[in-house]
Amino acid sequence: MLVCYLTDEPGKIPAIRAALEPRYSVVPRVLGQEPVFAPSGVLMVDADLRQPTCVEQIRHVMADLKTVSERLFVVHRHLHHLMAQAFALGATEVVHNARQAAAKLTQVEAAMRAAETGSEHAPNWITDCGKAFGSMFSAIGQRNAIHLADAETVTAQIVASISQNGLSGWLDNVRKYHEGTFQHCLLVTGIAVAFALDIKFGPQDVKRLGMAATLHDIGKARIPLSILDKPGRLASNEEDIMKQHPLIGYDLLKDIPGISTETLDAVKHHHEYLDGSGYPDALTASEISDLVRLLTISDIFAALIESRPYRVAMPREEAYNILCGMTGKLETSLLKAFRRTALAT
Template structure:
């Protein structure tokens, strides 16, 4: 179990949800009453104002009930000033992070400090989802902030997802990442996990697996430049909005060309993952053999992911039904690949 002590529970919902991916998370407020002894929690995260005596007292009480110094303590700081840091140290904090640290970075820091390290397949998958997710967040944030995209940073997300689907299976990966609220984030993780599974099941070499997973991970990087009111609109997009949305393929391609270092396969997938074999796709209206095999593969993963995604306003489509949708697109998709994909997602 993980413990989260907070004096602003309304602002910690996303963090608590993410910590739940690592281990069951109990949230306590500084005003709340603690249960007696808490058996060997994996770690304690405190998001409180340490300079408030009542808050610091709550933390001492909770820590004593939760195994004392044996339980790693991570403090999210309201201030990184000397007084606050000294207070955190006196409480035994192993790590102090600024209070506005992104929740995924906090979760990753928690994973790195857990004692004992969680074991088992669930933990491997949860850890990998946070690691690959952190790469995706970093990528989208860099583009939104006008910073350069780093190939080396992207590549840090490849091995975790391949390990997760290989050891934990696709279904665990899907269940883990479908609990994330942010639609683009969830979608990118789904497509990456599907592409990793498909590449493994197709018998790709390690080098080819990495290439296809890299392409899947960055395939929608251009969405970081789409206004959020269009990107997250729940209903149908109007023609003008749709044109803006569709620009993400060419925009993403340009971002990676300008970043430099990305291989031709990745650039091809980013630009063309909305092309169709009958020439009805975008942005270039490619048809038939002009649509490369890697593009065909990621396009199938992309459409399937969009169908099985979890959204607040609709239930996810069951896998079998989503495969039927793919099978109903013989003019647009490579049917031999769709058949192989169907076997891959059904685990046969």
């Protein structure tokens, strides 16, 4: 479950992460500095309600977050007189410390699971991921800036889901509720995150790979749908246009404050192969980073097992065998390690 943690003191973030992760996926936001998104999970507000500026900033943020059903405020015990202020600002629950917050999160999570069981609707987290991709792609369509917060939301949500429920449920849900490029990006990220967890990456490295996967095909937002969604093979001129998406993605992202160089590298180079036969730069082995190697394997595998209206999804074993047959292009030791992720039930 995703927890958006809103605070006025960045120094509090490591402690809350230590208390809640890895069970919950914490997305920290500093009040007044970064845009806050509406998670399907929980909004947790931990700020000094004695400060009028702080209260005003929270009031402003809460006006946009009315749809978040669980709004947990942390009010320290010796300041219990501020509880009324917390409820006036929209709290649905007040806790006094991280331990109580963790206990409340357990209850919320159980209630959400119960609500989703047997429901015919897409789970909230699947809907949230679709919305965040929709927001990024429409920003590009309208020539607006992409919010990295959208990519972080998707990534955190996927890490939370895969850590708790494994890869298979994720793949089934994504293929059931999403189509085309969104489906592909969600599958790639889920597979990359599961791969990273299987090879025992730490939380920060899982997030690094997840962010690169979430954004890897963002350049496709500028490729005409007639090419992007064309059933069957592309003509050679269409293929040339399609092959521009890594560079387009790189250009769209390169000036965004806070974007990492490794994410940019992954966006630009996820179609490179170790033998130099990839594009756009025909890089060879020593020029391709480990992160990109992991992403490329996840990307090809995801493309093979996608569900399309005109094509039945390929079984995972068959897809894995195709990867193993790409001699010289993908790193053999990583492919061996990927077997577990690819075939996990």
